[in-house]
Amino acid sequence: MKYTKLYRLLFVFTLGVFVLDSTQMGSAKVLLQTLNFKNFLPVISRTAGSTQRTVNLPNFGNDEIRFEEMAIFWFGRITPQENYTDVRMGYNNQEISVILSIFDRLLWYDETPSSADLTNWDAVSLYISADTQDKAGLSQYEYRFIGQLNDWQPNRSPWQSVSQGSAAGWKSITAPFTTFTGIRWEVTGGGVNNNKNNRGWVMQFGIPFTSLGPKSPPKSGDSWRFAIILHDRDDSAGTTISQKKYPENMEPSDPSTWGVLHFGLSNYQKPTAPPAGTTQIQNKLNGATVIDAAMGGTTGNLCNGDVNYIWTQWGNENYGSSADFNIQNQSDIADWPCFAKYYVTFPINQVPAGKIILSATLTLHHWGNSGPLTGPGAGQRSYIHVFTVSEDWQENQITWNNAPLAFENIGQRWVDMAPASTTWPGIPITWDVTKAVAEAYFRNAPVRLALYSSDSAYSSGKFFLSSNAEDWVAVGRPKLTISWGNP
Missing domain, CATH: 2.60.40.1190 (Immunoglobulin-like)
Structure with missing residues (x-):
């Protein structure tokens, strides 16, 4: 069986200044097998969900x-x-x-x-x-x-x-x-x-x-x-x-x-009931506090190549106060200092008690890319997954090494490159997170999510605004939109 593109490079040349249209080196594509790495519930508001870590296979x-x-x-x-x-x-x-x-x-x-x-x-x-x-x-x-x-x-x-x-x-x-x-x-x-x-x-x-x-x-x-x-x-x-x-x-x-x-992919079946209301949750909106943090090769630590740093410090860095973040992965493991994940927690106590969760979406605003739009090494679209997380974490303490593991992959989508015409606060990108919200609502718990990509290509990173984005782009902060109905 063949697998699509894995990549090879001799050295890691991925350091640079990253803005809306940034630059990152690329390299030749090869198939995975031929790589020679040697030299280089009832679906209502009362749903408890699984009690074991779950992987939904495509x-x-x-x-x-x-x-x-x-x-x-x-x-x-x-x-x-x-x-x-x-x-x-x-x-x-x-x-x-x-x-x-x-x-x-x-x-x-x-x-x-x-x-x-x-x-x-x-x-x-x-x-x-x-x-x-x-x-x-x-x-x-x-x-x-x-x-x-x-x-x-x-x-x-x-x-x-x-x-x-x-x-x-x-x-x-x-x-x-x-x-x-x-x-x-x-x-x-x-x-x-x-x-x-x-x-x-x-x-x-x-x-x-x-x-x-x-x-x-x-x-x-x-x-x-x-x-x-x-x-x-x-x-x-x-x-x-x-x-x-x-x-x-x-x-x-x-x-x-x-x-x-x-x-099979996550098969959550949404309930049917007349909509009775919608709640939007963003940091500082109606008094809500939304915590989030990226980790790894995020926008404050893009592709660091220092040998001592990547093994002794990289996995322990905290970026909980950053105004933006990167999500990135690729098939060439030599570039792992470029990889980055994102965690976010939304309180949902603004949703009235005793309701049915009809639908919920996570919206992130995409403002930039980790590679150029055209030419050699041009950036590629990303396949970004959203996961539930079952444990609490602290915004000023979470790192790559201590972040709780994903509990279940519940959604995924392609995210294209942000074009040169992108304006602030960026392009709204949404994921369906109804399952996560319904389960959290049943448990009277916050909605804890993580996002990571499974990409193969170089220069596939995507930059988004965080909950710490400045007030002039407050509309671009991560948003949870929940539609609910009456039992």
Whole structure:
């Protein structure tokens, strides 16, 4: 199976002055498989929702799985000794695809691997329960796929394994699946098994449904379970490093602790009732306080290339007071200092009690781009996802490393480049967040959202106004519009 565009560059040339039409370097496009990274409820107001972290998978049918349109989520931390990963997932009629972009400074793999100790090196364990029934113990419907990093060797078989669950535990089996890995060095050099700095590596799994037992393939709307463990090694001795898990409390032998893998995009069904009112919520409007913050390579920290800074400080920076922000991602992991997410929390106590949430939209005002509109390295449109977040956070403390994980991806859309004719406060861009508002309203809680993109192209960042935008562009602050009715 082919995947659309992944990119390669030898050095990271993405620093510059960013305004409405800014400049960022681009590079040649290549396919993911050919990359050689080596050298460079009833749906009413009373809806509680799921209690487990959930990923809603896009279905590409008979088509190729498009990298930019895969679901995305993340976990881990960025420090000299810890790893972080973006995870993209999607499926078509033949297989599930899982792609991890792993920010990892020191890369180690076993040059003479054994299936018994694949996870003692840089590796990924992917757990899938191909069963719609929720249960605590292992059965024949649970599978564990392991892929270890390797370097130049074209035959991946020695660096991967698959096991099947049973009452006695995990048992090794033979079942077809594929893995692919790629490495991205630091600007100053890099490599494997040598204690030199790198930017990270990629692990791609292709899991045919024919390898997932008698209940596969799933029907649209089915929910399975899944989990991931990110294994790390940073020296030849194999000094113990804590694993990174998703969900964070997962237990490998207890599928009830794994996340929900829902086949199909979020399918929230809006209720029907006569509209009775509309509430708009913006920071400082009618006394509302809306907190928000971006993190990572946002407008105050665009594509920093300092090797020491990106591993020791980048993940701990707070931008809660910034008047604007960037949302950005791409397929080339070498550019991860350009990646940026956004979190926002809206109070909804201005919506009267005892109502039905009919619809809700989030509006952000898009005023600029991270690349030029034309010519070499021209910016590209972005595929930006919106997520629910279940935990509180503090505006003046939230960072890339301490931000709560996304709970569920509930919407997504393409955002085009802002043209040169864009005027303040920018172009209004909306996402449907009815599900998030209905669930928060039921819980008598604020609406907590996060936004991140799953883009492949360079120069795909999009700049928006934040809740701290000055009063003269107050209309451009993030806005939540809620339509409600009577039961």
